[in-house]
Amino acid sequence: MKRQKNPLKNEKGFTLIEIIAVLVILGILAAVAVPKYMDLQNQARIKSAQAAIAEVKARLSNGYGQYLLKNNGTAPTTIAALCGTNGINDATIMPVNGVGTVPMGDDYLVKTTVSTNVATITVSKVQNVATTVPAATWTVP
Numbered sequence: 001m002k003r004q005k006n007p008l009k010n011e012k013g014f015t016l017i018e019i020i021a022v023l024v025i026l027g028i029l030a031a032v033a034v035p036k037y038m039d040l041q042n043q044a045r046i047k048s049a050q051a052a053i054a055e056v057k058a059r060l061s062n063g064y065g066q067y068l069l070k071n072n073g074t075a076p077t078t079i080a081a082l083c084g085t086n087g088i089n090d091a092t093i094m095p096v097n098g099v100g101t102v103p104m105g106d107d108y109l110v111k112t113t114v115s116t117n118v119a120t121i122t123v124s125k126v127q128n129v130a131t132t133v134p135a136a137t138w139t140v141p
Contacts, residue, residue: 045126046132048107048108048126049108049123049131050133053110053133056094056104063087064076064140075141077117077140078140079097079116079117080098083098084096102121107126107127108125108126111124118138119139120136121135121138
C-alpha cells in the first residue's frame with residue numbers, strides 16, 4: 001500500500017508561540033523607547049531655550065558695539081542706555097530700555113529684567129510648552 005503524504009506537514013508559517021514571542025519583544029522595546037523619546041523632546045526644548053538666551057546675549061553684545069560706534073567710543077553705563085536711542089534703538093531686536101518680552105518669534109517666550117547695568121534673561125516657554133531653564137545674565141562691560 002502506498003503511503004499518503006500528510007498535507008499539513010508541508011505548510012509553511014509561524015507558530016502561535018513564535019508570534020507571541022515577537023509581540024513580547026516589541027512590547028519591551030516600546031516600553032523602553034517611548035520614555036526615552038519623551039525625554040529627548042524635553043532635552044531639545046532645554047537646549048533650544050539655552051540657544052535663545054545665547055541669542056539675546058549676542059544681541060546685547062552687538063548693541064554694545066553699535067553704541068560704541070554711534071557715540072565715538074563712549075561706553076554705555078546702563079542697559080537702558082544701551083537699548084535706547086543712542087544704542088540698539090530697535091524694538092524688533094530688544095525691548096525699549098531692555099525690559100520686557102524679547103521678540104523671538106512665536107516659538108519662544110523670552111523676557112528680560114534690568115538692574116542698572118545687568119540684564120537678566122529668562123525663557124519660560126518653547127513652542128508653547130513650559131520649559132525650566134536657569135536664567136542668565138549679561139553685564140555691560
